[in-house]
Amino acid sequence: MHLIVMITAVVAAQWCFVGSAAGAVGGGEFYRGKVIRIVVGFSAGGGFDTFARTVARxxxxxxxGNPSIIVDNMPGAGSLIAANHIYRAAKPDGLTIGAFNGNQILGQLVGAQGINFDARKLEWIGAPGYNHDLCLLHQRTGIANAEQWLTAKAPLKLAGSAPGATTDDVAKILKEAIGLPMRLVTGYKGTADMRVAVESGEMDGLCGFSWVSVRATWRRAVESGQAIIMLQSAPKAHADLPKVPLTISFAKTPEARQLIEAGVHQPGAITYGYSLPPNTPKERVQILRKALLQAVKDPDLLNDANKANLEIAPASGEEIAQAIENMFKTPPAIVAKLKETLK
Structure with missing residues (x-):
């Protein structure tokens, strides 16, 4: 009898040890001495890159376990290359975080070519900010406000990255929804390259440029009057931009309003979402969710963000995942119209 009790106790102790070891490997001890990569889908110097490097610090x-965190730029196809990499190639071990444009999820919704991921299967850990989309023109165009632009006889050249990028999709949607006179010239690696093109006279401006990015990377041009903010494509005006008109105020039909809401406003809430590959261990997902929300409250991070003119407005991983689920509930007729518009 005593022998059976002793054997049972030993087996129980062994199982407790195994369980504890597994928990340690899945959690904090796993990260000790490791390096986490944030894969940014755009070139260095843009808003996505600036956000990621600030968070990584x-x-x-x-x-x-205090792992090191580095940023790895993987530009191309409006960050679609990075998105597909996170879903298809990155190991689901909690060491690779995707920072691609959430607008690519709109591409999944409309069945765009090249989408090799399912956003609903990715693990979302949160976002450091959201996308408050703007349209800007260079002062050399001679156009001072949105009303003048909408009545322009010749289309203005807007810089873009690739189908699925905010710069491309927003411009196309606004052309369809409010008749914005524009000609999209795509192929730039990121907004850093687009800014150079606008400043050199190669391009007239761009749409789908987040106020977060403008604040961080192009504020001097705006404050000097070199770059003029024409429109803000968000549900409500930003506190910093009370006099800039809302794009949706120029929509003349219910369908036009729905196109802007589904194609611009909804993706804006998830643009800066950070993701992990499918099947990443749940414990590590929760660790990284908690760490991101703690990091964006760090006084030193907030001080750095303020110096870089970054606006920190975090969302949890759960909020990002729910927003994606809501996007996939868009009425079929609007999805069909978006597909036609974005082709």
Missing amino acids: YMGKYVP
């Missing part, structure tokens, strides 16, 4: 100290 502080997030590691909130992950048990």
Whole structure:
């Protein structure tokens, strides 16, 4: 009898040890001595890159085991290359975070070519900010406001990255919804390259440029009057931009309003979402969710963000996942119209 009790106790202790070891590997001890990569789908110097590098400096100290966090730029196809990489190639071990344009999820909704991921199967850990889309023109165009642009006889050249990028999709949607006179010239690696093109006279401006990015990378041009903000494509005006008209105010039909809401407003809420590959261990997902939300409250991060003119407005991983689920509930007729518009 005593022998059976002793054997049972030993087996129980062994199972407890195995369970504890597994928990340690899945959690904090797993990250000790490791390196986490944030794969940014755009070139260095743009808003996505600036956000990621700011987060990378502080997030590691909130992950048990204090791993190093580095940024790896993987530009191309409006960040679609990075999105597909996170879904198809990255190991689901909690060491690779995707920072691609959430607008690519709109591409999945409308069945765009090249989409090799399912956003609903990715693990979302949160976002450091949201996308408050703007349209800007260079002062050399001679156009001072949205009303003048909408009545322009010749289309203006807008810089874009690739189908699925905010710069491309927003411009196309606004052309369809409110008749914005524009000609899209796509192929730039990111907004850093687009800014150079606009400043050199190669392009007239761009749409789908987030106020977060403008604040961080192009504020001097705006404050000097070199770059003029024409429109803000968001549900409500930003506190910093009370006099800039809302794009949706120029929509003349219910369908036009729905196109802007489904194609611009909804994706804007998830643009800066950070994701992990499908099947990443749930414990590591929760660790990184918690670490990101702690990092974006860090006083030193907030100080750095303020110096870089970054606006920190975090969303949780759960909020991003729910927003994506809501996007896939868009009425079929609007999805069909968006597909036609974005082709």
